[in-house]
Amino acid sequence: MRYLGLRFLQSIFVLLGVSLLSFIFLELAPGNFFDEIRLNPQISGATVASMKKQYGMDQPLPVRYFRWLDSAAKGKLGFSFAYNAPVAPLLWARARNTLLLTGSATLFAWLVALPLGILGAAKRHRWISHACELFTSALLATPDLLLALGFLFLAVHFRWFHAGGMFSRESAGEGTWALSKDLAAHLVLPVAVLVLGSLPILLRHTRAAVLEVLDSPYVRAARGHGISPWRILFRHALPAAINPLVSLFGFSLGSLLSASLLTEVVMSWPGLGPLLLEAVLARDIYVVIGAVVFSTVFLVFGTLLADFLLFAADPRIRTEGLA
Amino acid sequence: MKKSGMAILLISLSALHLAVLAAGFLSPYDVAEQDRQFPFAPPTRVHFIDAEGTVHWRPFICLLAEDAAQFGVYHEDMQKCFPVRFLVEGTPYRLGGVFASRQHLLGVDPPARLFLMGTDGYGRDLFSRFLHGGQISLAAGLLAMLLSLGLGMLLGTASGFYGGWLDAAVMRFGELFIALPWLYLLFALRAFLPLNINPSQAFLLLIAVIGSVGWARPARLIRGVVLSGKERHYVLAARIFGGSSLYLMRRHILPQTYSIIVTQAVLLVPQYILAEVTLSFLGLGVGEPVPSWGNMLASLQQYHVMVSYWWMLLPGVALVPVFLGYVLLANALQTRAI
């Protein structure tokens, strides 16, 4: 238990370190939001200067960092120049959309990968296993970008699915049921892209984990005892194969916020991805820092959760910790 | 994977890279050559059988003409046909940046145009741009990999060999890089740098950013090998003979890391090529007019391009064999290592 407490502390340090690093990097960046504005001849230099003062951008770096930390503690996470609003609510609104997308995708991906992976390991010499391998390698070789563009292309040409966006314009103001149907229809493509993108890694790890356990002496002993293969699989093999899968699950959870960046941009899904891209291009630094820290929080705590689950699931780790 | 399979894989990958290197020779046109008469022209059909049904040995193409009724739609004029010529004299270029030449592998006599992959909005031949774009994207991937591995080797070896506070500091610092979502880190670092820079600066900057993001995982793996490797008895024996730290590292410890380094290299290259493609696609990488596989796909973000001009997807599709090659190679290496 003490080990977990230590890991928690470690995570806090990592977060602070990340925020500090991003802050330093972005503040050192040549050109900032106000320089971009100044290019606009309609805005006078005096206005820009007063804007700078208003946002506190004329203060030295350490002051700005601590003010940002203070703002983070208050739940605001700094201020967006482009949107003229505090960063945190902005991030959160977008993050909800992203989480909806990635949450569904992760769920589907695991639902598909687990049985397929187990099957692939159990029937390892049959053709299905080799088919799995080939499929996995082909998918691994297809970048997310291409999948997204490809699906979009099909959507546009065959009009089976909506090509991008989260809701149709027509459905605004309709009832919840109609809205949900519309949302689901728009979810299909991006979720498909994300699922196909993450499937190879999940499949491979699941298959490897189950394979390793199936080869172990105690499973062979169980088979020698005459226990039926299905019982062996579910009662003996799978629980032992859980360890690497839990870590992977933690990683899946952790990347919920960040995995879909590209897909969102390509498919115009209003999530964190497009927001981050906009902010980078416009040099809206607090949004960038906020988004980076936000997604790091997820990743770090996803890993922490995985450690915790491992601790709870694997009795060996529990007793080892006492030694 | 059997030895023969491995050999085929290596030869195919090398052939691919060589083809890209020889882009100047293999491409019919220059990358900047615009043909304003044929914006968004579809890939030219290559024929062996002519309108009368005669079979020709030499492939030929027919002149493209714009449809009178519809703007932007082309049809072939089967009456005016031109043979495809090999080893043609064309625009000058430098092979590998060094050897000046005018020889091109394929070409047709004007006014016919050989657009094997169609053209883009400016009438530039996509096939030529694709080959040259490959130089940028592949080079970015390979050079960034070298940077990452170089940094990883340096820090991982120092960390594992000297241990103590150096080890702790390096590993903690590395954890930050591993903890950050990869693409976000890339974005943040890219935001650090000036946005409006010329393509060659962008290229170098891109390599620096992509390469310095990924040092942590190789460093950690190498550190592990060095940590256990330096305790081997033949290393201890060499210490007793008076071998200096540098000697021990060079002669005994680093050779133990070679297999990990090779595996990491093969794993990283496709990731880094993808990073360049992604950044260029989003406008944060190499920009116009220099082609890269990423920025060639960028125009697909426009609806009308996606709808009407399917050949603009081809540069993306061509990424798959490259990645497949690397992925299969990585698989083979990893199973061999076990």
Place this chain on the structure above:
Amino acid sequence: MTPEPLMQVRGLRKAYAPSHWWRKRLPFLALDNVDLAIQTGQTLALVGESGCGKTTLAMCLVGLEQPDAGEIWFEGKNLLAEGRRRKAGVRYEIQLIFQDSAGALNPRMSAAQIIEEPLLIRQQESSKERYGLVLEMMAQVGLSPTWKDRRPHQFSGGQRQRLAIARALVLKPKLLILDEALTGLDLSMQGQIANLLLDLQASDGLSYLYISHNLELAGQIADEIAVMSGGRIVECTSRSELYTRPHHPHTLALLASMPPKLAYGAHSGG
């Protein structure tokens, strides 16, 4: 008047600190006031059960570990004179043979390269001189020079130990520490290597510190035997004395665990 010993160890102490600051554990005393002496041209056997500190002592003698306190006198000089730190390899006259011959040889190097390595590090001979020395050493330990390009995995365990011995001797050391060097070998091999070591001792005047947990092996080649337990030397006498008049209960326990025939044979051999 006994001559000055080749090596004299006085009051050597070494403690290991606990690994994590939050785990409350007392420091572990690996060497607790160790005193030893090795005479020129003689063999001292150091016997004790696993974990009693034998290997730590060997590491300190050869410079791979630093003791916390004590003195190591070699040929009249205190090796720990400038503070406690002593770099390994400065005194190459003390060499070490490890237990696992396979681990002690770089699998990527050929036999000739392995034996040549100490000379290369020293950089005192020409390439031709080195080559000659390598062949000479191979002959001396009983390895055919035609095997000079073979890799370690192509040799048997006993041959690998010969290779390790050749490498250790190429710099003409005065003291050779054998850390369980015969333990991994089968019986016939043990006998052969033991004989080789005795021959080398007779011809070159080498001194040996033979470390083992096996009293019977030690008894066959040692002139003096020291028994170690819990970081301390509990008994140190000549071979015959040990078998006839053992003092420490630990020694008695060790003797009792030996097959009776050999105990009797050692006594009559003397």
